[in-house]
Amino acid sequence: MARYVFITGGVVSSLGKGLASAALGALLQARGFSVRLRKLDPYLNVDPGTMSPFEHGEVFVTDDGAETDLDLGHYERFTGVSARKTDSVSSGRIYSNVLEKERKGAYLGKTIQVIPHVTNEIKDFIAVGDEEVDFMLCEIGGTVGDIEGLPFFEAIRQFAQERPRGQCIFMHLTLLPYLAASGELKTKPTQHSVKELRSIGLQPDVLVCRSEHPIPDKERAKIALFCNVRPDSVIPAYDLKSIYEAPLAYHRVGLDQAVLDAFGISPAPKPDMSRWEDVMDRLTHAEGTVKVAIVGKYVQLEDAYKSIAEALTHGGMANRVKVKAEWIDAEIFEREDPGPHLEQFNAILVPGGFGERGTEGKIRAAQYAREKGIPYLGICLGMQMAVIEAARNLAGVTNAGSEEFDHEAGKKRFTPVVYHLKEWVQGNHRVERKLDDDKGGTMRLGAYTAILKEGSKVAEVYGTTQIEERHRHRYEVDIKYRDKLEACGLVFSGMSPDGRLPEIVEVKDHPWFIGVQFHPELKSKPFAPHPLFAGLVKAAKEQSRLV
Ligand code: GLN
Secondary structure, eight states, rough: EEEEEEEEEEESSSSOOOHHHHHHHHHHHHTTTTTTEEEEEEESSSSSSGHHHHHHHEEEEEEEEEETTTTTHHHHHHHHHHHHHHEEHHHHHHHHHHHHHTTTTTTTOOOOIIIIIHHHHHHHTTTTTTTOOSSSEEOOOOOOOTTHHHHHHHHHHHHHSSSSSTTTEEEEEEEEEEETTTTTOOOHHHEEEHHHHOOOOOOOOEEEEEEEEEEOOOHHHHHHHHTTTOGGGGGEEEOSSSGGGGHHHHHHHHHHHHHHHEEEEEESOOOOHHHHHHHHHHHHHHOOOEEEEEESSSOOGGGGGHHHHHHHHHHHHHHHHHHEEEEEEETHHHSOOHHHTTTSSEEEEOOOSSSSSSSHHHHHHHHHHHHHHHEEETTTHHHHHHHHHHHTTTTTOEEEEHHHHHHHHHHHOSSSEEOOEEEEEETTTTEEEOSSSSSTTTTTEEEEEEETTTTTTTHHHHHHHHHEEEESSSSEEEEGGHHHHHHEEEEEEETTTOOSSSEEETTSSSSSEESSSSSSSGBBBBTTTTTTHHHHHHHHHHHHHHH
Protein backbone atom coordinates (compact mmCIF):
# COMPACT_ATOMS: atom_id res chain seq x y z
CA MET A 1 0.00 0.00 0.00
CA ALA A 2 1.38 3.43 -0.94
CA ARG A 3 1.96 6.30 1.41
CA TYR A 4 0.22 9.50 0.33
CA VAL A 5 1.39 13.10 0.38
CA PHE A 6 -1.40 15.57 -0.36
CA ILE A 7 -0.11 18.92 -1.56
CA THR A 8 -2.28 22.00 -1.27
CA GLY A 9 -1.71 25.71 -1.65
CA GLY A 10 -2.93 28.86 0.00
CA VAL A 11 -2.70 32.69 0.06
CA VAL A 12 -2.11 33.14 -3.68
CA SER A 13 -1.97 31.00 -6.80
CA SER A 14 1.20 30.31 -8.84
CA LEU A 15 3.32 29.56 -5.79
CA GLY A 16 5.08 26.70 -7.50
CA LYS A 17 3.09 23.85 -6.00
CA GLY A 18 3.70 21.74 -9.07
CA LEU A 19 7.42 22.33 -8.88
CA ALA A 20 7.55 21.60 -5.14
CA SER A 21 5.62 18.37 -5.72
CA ALA A 22 7.89 17.37 -8.59
CA ALA A 23 11.02 18.19 -6.58
CA LEU A 24 9.74 16.17 -3.63
CA GLY A 25 9.15 13.25 -6.01
CA ALA A 26 12.75 13.54 -7.21
CA LEU A 27 14.03 13.67 -3.61
CA LEU A 28 12.10 10.58 -2.55
CA GLN A 29 13.52 8.78 -5.59
CA ALA A 30 17.00 9.92 -4.60
CA ARG A 31 16.40 8.07 -1.33
CA GLY A 32 15.51 4.91 -3.18
CA PHE A 33 11.69 5.10 -3.08
CA SER A 34 9.36 4.70 -6.05
CA VAL A 35 6.87 7.51 -6.64
CA ARG A 36 3.92 8.53 -8.78
CA LEU A 37 2.58 12.07 -9.00
CA ARG A 38 -1.01 13.01 -9.53
CA LYS A 39 -2.91 16.25 -10.17
CA LEU A 40 -6.48 16.95 -9.08
CA ASP A 41 -7.84 20.08 -10.72
CA PRO A 42 -10.95 21.83 -9.47
CA TYR A 43 -12.01 23.39 -12.80
CA LEU A 44 -15.10 22.13 -14.61
CA ASN A 45 -13.57 21.36 -17.99
CA VAL A 46 -13.57 17.60 -18.47
CA ASP A 47 -9.92 17.79 -19.49
CA PRO A 48 -7.59 20.61 -20.59
CA GLY A 49 -7.70 19.40 -24.23
CA THR A 50 -10.07 22.14 -25.37
CA MET A 51 -8.67 24.91 -23.17
CA SER A 52 -6.85 27.75 -24.88
CA PRO A 53 -3.08 27.63 -24.50
CA PHE A 54 -3.28 31.39 -23.93
CA GLU A 55 -5.25 30.82 -20.80
CA HIS A 56 -4.12 27.50 -19.52
CA GLY A 57 -0.67 26.99 -20.97
CA GLU A 58 0.37 23.89 -22.81
CA VAL A 59 -1.66 20.70 -22.95
CA PHE A 60 0.59 17.88 -21.83
CA VAL A 61 -0.07 14.55 -23.56
CA THR A 62 0.71 11.25 -21.88
CA ASP A 63 1.82 7.99 -23.52
CA ASP A 64 -1.66 6.56 -23.06
CA GLY A 65 -3.18 9.52 -24.86
CA ALA A 66 -4.59 11.73 -22.10
CA GLU A 67 -4.62 15.51 -22.56
CA THR A 68 -3.55 16.80 -19.20
CA ASP A 69 -2.37 19.76 -17.20
CA LEU A 70 1.14 21.05 -17.82
CA ASP A 71 2.11 20.20 -14.26
CA LEU A 72 2.31 16.58 -15.37
CA GLY A 73 5.15 17.73 -17.59
CA HIS A 74 7.04 18.97 -14.52
CA TYR A 75 6.37 15.68 -12.79
CA GLU A 76 7.85 13.72 -15.68
CA ARG A 77 10.81 16.04 -16.12
CA PHE A 78 11.77 15.67 -12.47
CA THR A 79 11.05 12.00 -11.88
CA GLY A 80 11.26 10.37 -15.30
CA VAL A 81 8.07 8.46 -14.42
CA SER A 82 5.72 8.46 -17.41
CA ALA A 83 2.39 9.96 -16.41
CA ARG A 84 -0.82 8.13 -17.25
CA LYS A 85 -4.45 9.00 -17.94
CA THR A 86 -5.15 8.15 -14.33
CA ASP A 87 -2.74 10.80 -13.03
CA SER A 88 -4.83 13.82 -13.90
CA VAL A 89 -8.44 14.53 -13.08
CA SER A 90 -10.69 17.59 -12.98
CA SER A 91 -14.00 18.33 -11.26
CA GLY A 92 -15.50 18.19 -14.73
CA ARG A 93 -14.31 14.61 -15.23
CA ILE A 94 -15.44 13.57 -11.75
CA TYR A 95 -18.91 15.06 -12.19
CA SER A 96 -19.22 13.64 -15.67
CA ASN A 97 -18.38 10.15 -14.33
CA VAL A 98 -20.85 10.53 -11.48
CA LEU A 99 -23.62 11.73 -13.81
CA GLU A 100 -22.93 8.96 -16.29
CA LYS A 101 -23.26 6.40 -13.51
CA GLU A 102 -26.43 8.08 -12.32
CA ARG A 103 -27.95 7.84 -15.80
CA LYS A 104 -27.07 4.16 -15.93
CA GLY A 105 -28.85 3.62 -12.62
CA ALA A 106 -25.66 2.62 -10.86
CA TYR A 107 -26.69 4.39 -7.65
CA LEU A 108 -29.93 2.40 -7.41
CA GLY A 109 -32.21 5.40 -7.16
CA LYS A 110 -30.33 7.15 -4.36
CA THR A 111 -30.18 10.95 -4.16
CA ILE A 112 -26.80 11.89 -5.64
CA GLN A 113 -24.80 14.23 -3.42
CA VAL A 114 -21.36 15.77 -3.24
CA ILE A 115 -20.77 13.73 -0.09
CA PRO A 116 -20.56 10.77 -0.56
CA HIS A 117 -20.94 10.30 -4.34
CA VAL A 118 -18.59 12.95 -5.66
CA THR A 119 -16.06 12.45 -2.85
CA ASN A 120 -16.15 8.66 -3.38
CA GLU A 121 -15.42 9.15 -7.06
CA ILE A 122 -12.43 11.36 -6.12
CA LYS A 123 -11.15 8.84 -3.58
CA ASP A 124 -11.37 6.01 -6.13
CA PHE A 125 -9.32 8.12 -8.48
CA ILE A 126 -6.68 8.89 -5.85
CA ALA A 127 -6.17 5.22 -5.04
CA VAL A 128 -5.67 3.89 -8.61
CA GLY A 129 -2.39 1.95 -8.70
CA ASP A 130 -2.05 2.06 -4.92
CA GLU A 131 0.00 -1.15 -4.82
CA GLU A 132 2.53 -0.03 -7.41
CA VAL A 133 4.59 2.59 -5.61
CA ASP A 134 6.02 3.56 -2.24
CA PHE A 135 4.70 7.11 -2.42
CA MET A 136 1.79 8.70 -4.21
CA LEU A 137 2.04 12.50 -4.37
CA CYS A 138 -1.32 14.18 -5.06
CA GLU A 139 -1.40 17.87 -5.81
CA ILE A 140 -4.71 19.73 -5.50
CA GLY A 141 -4.97 22.60 -7.99
CA GLY A 142 -6.10 26.08 -6.93
CA THR A 143 -5.96 27.49 -3.42
CA VAL A 144 -7.68 26.52 -0.21
CA GLY A 145 -10.98 28.37 0.14
CA ASP A 146 -11.91 28.16 -3.56
CA ILE A 147 -15.51 26.99 -3.96
CA GLU A 148 -14.63 24.43 -6.64
CA GLY A 149 -11.87 22.91 -4.55
CA LEU A 150 -14.05 21.93 -1.58
CA PRO A 151 -15.03 18.41 -2.72
CA PHE A 152 -11.35 17.60 -3.26
CA PHE A 153 -10.33 18.84 0.18
CA GLU A 154 -13.18 16.89 1.74
CA ALA A 155 -12.21 13.78 -0.22
CA ILE A 156 -8.58 13.86 0.92
CA ARG A 157 -9.72 14.38 4.50
CA GLN A 158 -11.90 11.27 4.27
CA PHE A 159 -9.19 9.34 2.45
CA ALA A 160 -6.63 9.97 5.19
CA GLN A 161 -9.16 8.94 7.86
CA GLU A 162 -9.94 5.70 6.12
CA ARG A 163 -6.32 4.65 5.67
CA PRO A 164 -4.26 3.19 8.48
CA ARG A 165 -2.73 5.85 10.72
CA GLY A 166 0.48 7.35 9.39
CA GLN A 167 -0.17 6.52 5.73
CA CYS A 168 -1.12 10.03 4.63
CA ILE A 169 0.38 13.44 5.27
CA PHE A 170 -0.53 16.95 4.19
CA MET A 171 1.90 19.48 2.80
CA HIS A 172 0.74 23.06 2.37
CA LEU A 173 2.42 25.84 0.36
CA THR A 174 1.94 29.46 1.31
CA LEU A 175 3.50 32.85 0.72
CA LEU A 176 5.25 35.11 3.20
CA PRO A 177 4.85 38.59 1.74
CA TYR A 178 7.54 41.16 2.48
CA LEU A 179 6.52 44.64 3.54
CA ALA A 180 9.27 46.95 2.39
CA ALA A 181 8.00 49.86 4.49
CA SER A 182 8.51 47.99 7.75
CA GLY A 183 11.20 45.66 6.39
CA GLU A 184 9.28 42.62 7.61
CA LEU A 185 8.06 39.26 6.39
CA LYS A 186 4.42 38.84 7.28
CA THR A 187 3.16 35.51 8.57
CA LYS A 188 -0.51 36.39 8.98
CA PRO A 189 -1.66 35.24 5.51
CA THR A 190 -0.03 31.86 6.19
CA GLN A 191 -1.78 31.64 9.55
CA HIS A 192 -5.10 32.40 7.86
CA SER A 193 -4.51 29.91 5.14
CA VAL A 194 -3.77 27.15 7.65
CA LYS A 195 -6.80 28.23 9.70
CA GLU A 196 -8.90 27.81 6.57
CA LEU A 197 -7.48 24.32 6.04
CA ARG A 198 -8.05 23.34 9.64
CA SER A 199 -11.64 24.54 9.46
CA ILE A 200 -12.25 21.80 6.90
CA GLY A 201 -10.49 19.20 8.96
CA LEU A 202 -7.00 19.26 7.46
CA GLN A 203 -3.95 19.85 9.62
CA PRO A 204 -0.78 20.33 7.56
CA ASP A 205 2.22 18.24 8.59
CA VAL A 206 4.68 20.21 6.47
CA LEU A 207 4.46 23.88 5.56
CA VAL A 208 6.42 25.19 2.60
CA CYS A 209 6.73 28.97 2.77
CA ARG A 210 7.63 30.86 -0.36
CA SER A 211 9.57 34.00 0.37
CA GLU A 212 11.74 36.47 -1.49
CA HIS A 213 13.73 37.16 1.68
CA PRO A 214 15.46 34.90 4.19
CA ILE A 215 13.03 33.71 6.85
CA PRO A 216 14.50 34.44 10.31
CA ASP A 217 14.34 31.60 12.87
CA LYS A 218 12.08 33.76 15.00
CA GLU A 219 9.46 33.90 12.21
CA ARG A 220 9.78 30.18 11.55
CA ALA A 221 9.10 29.47 15.21
CA LYS A 222 6.13 31.80 15.14
CA ILE A 223 4.64 30.08 12.08
CA ALA A 224 5.19 26.70 13.73
CA LEU A 225 3.44 27.81 16.88
CA PHE A 226 0.46 29.45 15.25
CA CYS A 227 -0.01 26.81 12.58
CA ASN A 228 0.50 23.80 14.84
CA VAL A 229 3.44 22.49 12.79
CA ARG A 230 6.85 21.39 14.09
CA PRO A 231 9.51 24.12 13.59
CA ASP A 232 11.68 21.85 11.41
CA SER A 233 8.65 21.15 9.23
CA VAL A 234 8.38 24.83 8.31
CA ILE A 235 10.37 24.75 5.09
CA PRO A 236 11.56 27.97 3.45
CA ALA A 237 11.30 28.10 -0.34
CA TYR A 238 13.31 30.88 -1.93
CA ASP A 239 13.31 32.01 -5.54
CA LEU A 240 15.62 29.98 -7.76
CA LYS A 241 17.58 30.88 -10.88
CA SER A 242 16.55 27.64 -12.52
CA ILE A 243 13.72 25.25 -11.73
CA TYR A 244 16.25 22.41 -11.87
CA GLU A 245 17.84 23.74 -8.72
CA ALA A 246 14.66 22.81 -6.84
CA PRO A 247 15.60 19.25 -5.78
CA LEU A 248 18.99 20.33 -4.37
CA ALA A 249 17.55 23.52 -2.86
CA TYR A 250 14.62 21.73 -1.19
CA HIS A 251 16.98 19.05 0.05
CA ARG A 252 19.24 21.67 1.64
CA VAL A 253 16.34 23.15 3.60
CA GLY A 254 15.16 19.73 4.73
CA LEU A 255 11.95 19.12 2.78
CA ASP A 256 12.51 15.40 2.21
CA GLN A 257 13.65 14.91 5.80
CA ALA A 258 10.53 16.69 7.09
CA VAL A 259 8.30 14.49 4.92
CA LEU A 260 10.01 11.27 6.02
CA ASP A 261 9.82 12.42 9.66
CA ALA A 262 6.11 13.08 9.28
CA PHE A 263 5.68 9.46 8.16
CA GLY A 264 7.91 8.30 10.98
CA ILE A 265 10.37 6.69 8.55
CA SER A 266 13.54 6.37 10.60
CA PRO A 267 16.34 6.02 9.93
CA ALA A 268 15.76 7.69 6.58
CA PRO A 269 17.67 6.09 3.70
CA LYS A 270 20.62 8.26 2.62
CA PRO A 271 19.95 10.30 -0.50
CA ASP A 272 21.99 10.02 -3.69
CA MET A 273 21.87 13.49 -5.22
CA SER A 274 24.36 12.84 -8.02
CA ARG A 275 21.73 13.06 -10.81
CA TRP A 276 20.81 16.59 -9.75
CA GLU A 277 24.38 17.63 -9.04
CA ASP A 278 25.23 16.64 -12.60
CA VAL A 279 22.20 18.52 -13.97
CA MET A 280 23.25 21.66 -12.11
CA ASP A 281 26.86 21.28 -13.19
CA ARG A 282 25.80 21.17 -16.84
CA LEU A 283 23.47 24.09 -16.39
CA THR A 284 25.92 26.35 -14.61
CA HIS A 285 29.04 25.46 -16.57
CA ALA A 286 27.86 26.19 -20.09
CA GLU A 287 30.37 27.54 -22.59
CA GLY A 288 28.86 29.98 -25.03
CA THR A 289 25.32 30.62 -26.14
CA VAL A 290 23.24 29.61 -29.13
CA LYS A 291 20.17 31.53 -30.21
CA VAL A 292 17.05 29.70 -31.29
CA ALA A 293 14.05 31.42 -32.87
CA ILE A 294 10.69 29.86 -32.04
CA VAL A 295 8.29 30.98 -34.72
CA GLY A 296 4.80 30.39 -33.43
CA LYS A 297 1.38 31.73 -32.66
CA TYR A 298 0.96 31.54 -28.90
CA VAL A 299 3.94 33.77 -28.19
CA GLN A 300 2.42 35.96 -25.47
CA LEU A 301 2.30 33.26 -22.86
CA GLU A 302 5.49 31.30 -22.39
CA ASP A 303 3.64 28.47 -20.66
CA ALA A 304 1.94 27.72 -23.97
CA TYR A 305 5.18 26.07 -25.11
CA LYS A 306 6.48 25.07 -21.70
CA SER A 307 7.86 21.67 -22.69
CA ILE A 308 9.60 23.11 -25.77
CA ALA A 309 11.36 25.74 -23.70
CA GLU A 310 12.46 23.08 -21.23
CA ALA A 311 13.53 20.62 -23.94
CA LEU A 312 15.70 23.35 -25.51
CA THR A 313 17.35 23.93 -22.14
CA HIS A 314 18.00 20.19 -21.92
CA GLY A 315 19.44 20.26 -25.44
CA GLY A 316 21.79 22.99 -24.24
CA MET A 317 22.78 20.93 -21.23
CA ALA A 318 23.63 17.98 -23.49
CA ASN A 319 26.01 20.23 -25.43
CA ARG A 320 27.16 22.38 -22.53
CA VAL A 321 25.92 25.58 -24.11
CA LYS A 322 23.30 28.04 -23.00
CA VAL A 323 20.27 28.20 -25.25
CA LYS A 324 18.68 31.58 -25.66
CA ALA A 325 15.21 31.04 -27.10
CA GLU A 326 13.31 33.94 -28.58
CA TRP A 327 9.64 33.79 -29.46
CA ILE A 328 8.67 35.39 -32.73
CA ASP A 329 5.10 35.90 -33.87
CA ALA A 330 4.80 34.05 -37.19
CA GLU A 331 2.37 36.64 -38.54
CA ILE A 332 5.22 39.14 -38.86
CA PHE A 333 6.60 37.11 -41.78
CA GLU A 334 3.33 37.53 -43.64
CA ARG A 335 4.12 41.24 -43.89
CA GLU A 336 7.90 41.33 -43.71
CA ASP A 337 10.86 39.45 -45.15
CA PRO A 338 12.01 36.85 -42.56
CA GLY A 339 15.70 37.49 -43.35
CA PRO A 340 16.40 40.52 -41.15
CA HIS A 341 14.50 38.87 -38.27
CA LEU A 342 16.00 35.41 -38.52
CA GLU A 343 19.58 35.93 -39.68
CA GLN A 344 20.86 36.43 -36.12
CA PHE A 345 19.66 32.97 -35.05
CA ASN A 346 21.58 29.70 -35.06
CA ALA A 347 18.46 27.55 -35.35
CA ILE A 348 14.76 27.89 -36.09
CA LEU A 349 11.99 25.93 -34.44
CA VAL A 350 8.39 25.94 -35.62
CA PRO A 351 6.24 24.40 -32.89
CA GLY A 352 2.80 22.79 -32.97
CA GLY A 353 -0.36 24.77 -33.30
CA PHE A 354 -3.96 24.80 -34.43
CA GLY A 355 -5.77 26.95 -36.95
CA GLU A 356 -4.72 28.90 -39.99
CA ARG A 357 -3.60 32.14 -38.39
CA GLY A 358 0.14 32.63 -38.77
CA THR A 359 0.68 29.57 -40.97
CA GLU A 360 1.86 31.48 -44.05
CA GLY A 361 4.50 33.08 -41.82
CA LYS A 362 5.59 29.67 -40.55
CA ILE A 363 5.88 28.43 -44.12
CA ARG A 364 8.17 31.37 -44.89
CA ALA A 365 10.27 30.62 -41.83
CA ALA A 366 10.66 27.00 -42.97
CA GLN A 367 11.63 28.20 -46.45
CA TYR A 368 14.22 30.56 -45.02
CA ALA A 369 15.75 27.78 -42.89
CA ARG A 370 15.83 25.36 -45.84
CA GLU A 371 17.33 27.80 -48.30
CA LYS A 372 19.88 29.31 -45.94
CA GLY A 373 21.03 26.02 -44.41
CA ILE A 374 19.92 27.00 -40.91
CA PRO A 375 19.16 24.10 -38.52
CA TYR A 376 15.37 23.62 -38.40
CA LEU A 377 13.10 21.57 -36.20
CA GLY A 378 9.43 21.48 -37.17
CA ILE A 379 7.12 19.98 -34.60
CA CYS A 380 3.70 18.69 -35.65
CA LEU A 381 2.22 21.76 -37.39
CA GLY A 382 5.86 22.81 -37.90
CA MET A 383 6.47 19.62 -39.89
CA GLN A 384 3.27 20.11 -41.88
CA MET A 385 4.40 23.65 -42.75
CA ALA A 386 7.79 22.38 -43.92
CA VAL A 387 6.08 19.83 -46.17
CA ILE A 388 3.70 22.42 -47.61
CA GLU A 389 6.65 24.73 -48.23
CA ALA A 390 8.56 22.03 -50.11
CA ALA A 391 5.45 21.04 -52.06
CA ARG A 392 4.88 24.64 -53.15
CA ASN A 393 8.44 25.75 -53.80
CA LEU A 394 10.19 22.52 -54.86
CA ALA A 395 7.57 20.12 -56.16
CA GLY A 396 5.45 22.63 -58.05
CA VAL A 397 2.20 22.05 -56.12
CA THR A 398 1.76 25.80 -56.04
CA ASN A 399 -1.41 25.93 -53.98
CA ALA A 400 -0.43 23.21 -51.51
CA GLY A 401 -2.05 23.59 -48.11
CA SER A 402 -3.77 21.79 -45.28
CA GLU A 403 -7.37 20.62 -45.18
CA GLU A 404 -7.47 22.10 -41.67
CA PHE A 405 -7.51 25.63 -43.06
CA ASP A 406 -10.11 24.89 -45.74
CA HIS A 407 -12.29 23.27 -43.15
CA GLU A 408 -12.00 26.38 -41.02
CA ALA A 409 -12.74 28.75 -43.88
CA GLY A 410 -15.57 26.57 -45.22
CA LYS A 411 -14.21 26.58 -48.78
CA LYS A 412 -11.74 24.73 -50.94
CA ARG A 413 -8.68 26.86 -51.59
CA PHE A 414 -5.77 24.46 -51.25
CA THR A 415 -4.54 21.21 -52.71
CA PRO A 416 -4.54 19.17 -49.50
CA VAL A 417 -0.98 17.93 -49.07
CA VAL A 418 -1.93 17.68 -45.41
CA TYR A 419 -5.34 16.03 -45.03
CA HIS A 420 -7.74 15.05 -42.32
CA LEU A 421 -7.15 11.56 -41.07
CA LYS A 422 -10.36 9.63 -40.55
CA GLU A 423 -9.07 6.25 -39.47
CA TRP A 424 -5.85 4.80 -38.28
CA VAL A 425 -4.39 1.81 -36.50
CA GLN A 426 -3.44 1.94 -32.86
CA GLY A 427 -1.71 -1.19 -31.60
CA ASN A 428 -3.92 -3.79 -33.25
CA HIS A 429 -7.22 -1.98 -33.46
CA ARG A 430 -8.63 0.58 -35.85
CA VAL A 431 -9.73 4.04 -34.72
CA GLU A 432 -12.27 6.01 -36.76
CA ARG A 433 -13.05 9.72 -36.43
CA LYS A 434 -15.21 12.29 -38.18
CA LEU A 435 -14.38 15.98 -38.46
CA ASP A 436 -17.56 17.04 -36.72
CA ASP A 437 -17.13 14.69 -33.77
CA ASP A 438 -16.83 16.50 -30.44
CA LYS A 439 -13.80 18.78 -30.35
CA GLY A 440 -12.46 17.09 -27.22
CA GLY A 441 -10.58 13.88 -27.83
CA THR A 442 -10.94 13.52 -31.60
CA MET A 443 -7.26 13.54 -32.29
CA ARG A 444 -4.55 10.98 -32.80
CA LEU A 445 -3.31 11.10 -29.25
CA GLY A 446 -0.56 9.43 -27.26
CA ALA A 447 2.38 7.20 -28.07
CA TYR A 448 2.79 5.63 -31.50
CA THR A 449 5.71 3.74 -32.98
CA ALA A 450 7.67 5.07 -35.94
CA ILE A 451 10.16 3.19 -38.06
CA LEU A 452 13.17 5.22 -39.16
CA LYS A 453 14.96 4.86 -42.47
CA GLU A 454 18.41 3.26 -42.19
CA GLY A 455 21.15 5.80 -42.83
CA SER A 456 18.87 8.82 -42.42
CA LYS A 457 19.71 11.85 -40.32
CA VAL A 458 17.05 10.99 -37.74
CA ALA A 459 18.28 7.41 -37.42
CA GLU A 460 21.70 8.90 -36.67
CA VAL A 461 20.24 11.43 -34.23
CA TYR A 462 18.24 8.79 -32.33
CA GLY A 463 20.88 6.06 -32.68
CA THR A 464 18.12 3.56 -33.48
CA THR A 465 15.51 2.80 -36.17
CA GLN A 466 12.45 2.30 -34.01
CA ILE A 467 11.03 4.98 -31.73
CA GLU A 468 7.89 5.74 -29.72
CA GLU A 469 6.71 9.32 -29.57
CA ARG A 470 3.61 11.18 -28.42
CA HIS A 471 1.07 12.61 -30.83
CA ARG A 472 -1.68 15.22 -30.68
CA HIS A 473 -3.12 16.14 -34.05
CA ARG A 474 -5.98 15.60 -36.48
CA TYR A 475 -4.22 16.07 -39.80
CA GLU A 476 -1.50 14.07 -41.58
CA VAL A 477 0.89 14.54 -44.48
CA ASP A 478 -0.56 12.72 -47.49
CA ILE A 479 1.60 9.79 -48.47
CA LYS A 480 0.64 10.23 -52.12
CA TYR A 481 3.04 13.18 -52.41
CA ARG A 482 5.96 11.15 -51.13
CA ASP A 483 7.65 10.27 -54.44
CA LYS A 484 7.26 13.76 -55.80
CA LEU A 485 8.71 15.34 -52.66
CA GLU A 486 11.50 12.81 -52.28
CA ALA A 487 12.55 13.52 -55.85
CA CYS A 488 13.05 17.14 -54.76
CA GLY A 489 15.11 16.23 -51.69
CA LEU A 490 12.49 16.06 -48.92
CA VAL A 491 13.03 12.56 -47.55
CA PHE A 492 10.28 10.73 -45.65
CA SER A 493 12.66 9.24 -43.11
CA GLY A 494 10.18 8.06 -40.48
CA MET A 495 6.91 6.22 -41.09
CA SER A 496 4.19 4.52 -39.05
CA PRO A 497 4.79 0.74 -38.88
CA ASP A 498 2.10 0.11 -41.54
CA GLY A 499 3.91 2.57 -43.82
CA ARG A 500 0.83 4.76 -44.28
CA LEU A 501 1.54 7.76 -42.07
CA PRO A 502 4.57 9.98 -42.53
CA GLU A 503 6.08 10.59 -39.11
CA ILE A 504 9.35 12.37 -40.01
CA VAL A 505 10.67 14.30 -42.98
CA GLU A 506 14.16 15.67 -43.50
CA VAL A 507 15.87 17.74 -46.15
CA LYS A 508 18.71 16.01 -47.93
CA ASP A 509 21.88 18.06 -48.36
CA HIS A 510 21.04 20.35 -45.48
CA PRO A 511 23.07 20.61 -42.25
CA TRP A 512 20.06 19.74 -40.08
CA PHE A 513 16.44 20.08 -41.20
CA ILE A 514 13.94 17.75 -39.56
CA GLY A 515 10.17 17.85 -39.26
CA VAL A 516 8.33 15.48 -36.94
CA GLN A 517 4.60 14.78 -36.73
CA PHE A 518 4.85 14.12 -32.99
CA HIS A 519 5.89 16.07 -29.92
CA PRO A 520 9.43 15.09 -28.86
CA GLU A 521 9.52 17.89 -26.28
CA LEU A 522 7.12 15.96 -24.07
CA LYS A 523 9.66 13.24 -23.40
CA SER A 524 12.77 15.32 -22.76
CA LYS A 525 14.28 15.34 -19.26
CA PRO A 526 17.13 17.42 -17.81
CA PHE A 527 18.97 14.19 -17.00
CA ALA A 528 18.04 12.62 -20.36
CA PRO A 529 17.81 15.34 -23.03
CA HIS A 530 15.74 14.32 -26.04
CA PRO A 531 17.97 13.35 -29.00
CA LEU A 532 16.18 15.75 -31.38
CA PHE A 533 16.72 18.71 -29.08
CA ALA A 534 20.27 17.66 -28.28
CA GLY A 535 20.80 17.28 -32.05
CA LEU A 536 19.24 20.64 -32.94
CA VAL A 537 21.35 22.47 -30.36
CA LYS A 538 24.48 20.63 -31.51
CA ALA A 539 23.79 21.72 -35.09
CA ALA A 540 23.11 25.27 -33.86
CA LYS A 541 26.39 25.24 -31.96
CA GLU A 542 28.27 24.14 -35.08
CA GLN A 543 26.44 26.78 -37.07
CA SER A 544 27.28 29.49 -34.52
CA ARG A 545 30.97 28.78 -35.10
CA LEU A 546 30.51 29.35 -38.81
CA VAL A 547 28.95 32.80 -38.48
N1 GLN B 1 -3.28 21.50 -36.32
C1 GLN B 1 -2.50 20.39 -36.75
C2 GLN B 1 -3.26 19.08 -36.71
O1 GLN B 1 -4.26 18.96 -36.03
C3 GLN B 1 -1.23 20.28 -35.93
C4 GLN B 1 -1.47 19.97 -34.49
C5 GLN B 1 -0.28 20.23 -33.63
O2 GLN B 1 0.65 20.92 -34.03
N2 GLN B 1 -0.27 19.69 -32.43
O3 GLN B 1 -2.88 18.15 -37.34
